[in-house]
Amino acid sequence: MSRYTQRELRQIDEFANFWMTREDAETERCEHCAAEPGQTCRDPDTDEPVRYPAHWIRIKTSEQRKDQT
Numbered sequence: 001m002s003r004y005t006q007r008e009l010r011q012i013d014e015f016a017n018f019w020m021t022r023e024d025a026e027t028e029r030c031e032h033c034a035a036e037p038g039q040t041c042r043d044p045d046t047d048e049p050v051r052y053p054a055h056w057i058r059i060k061t062s063e064q065r066k067d068q069t
């Protein structure tokens with residue numbers, strides 16, 4: 001029997017997905033906040049790192065690049 005509940009397993013999945021999405025997105029430059037590859041997106045107003053993986057446009061760009069290869 002698993003030592004995790006279904007709910008915990010789902011949270012672990014979401015957490016792993018968060019970092020995978022961020023890692024992929026950070027191979028691109030962000031057109032929204034101008035973060036360079038390898039840098040985490042920052043909120044242009046507060047200069048704080050964003051709480052989501054990256055700005056949407058950057059995630060979209062990295063997804064499109066993956067589709068091409």
Ligand SMILES: [Zn+2]
Pocket residue numbers: 030031032033034035041042054055058
């Ligand atoms: Zn950004």
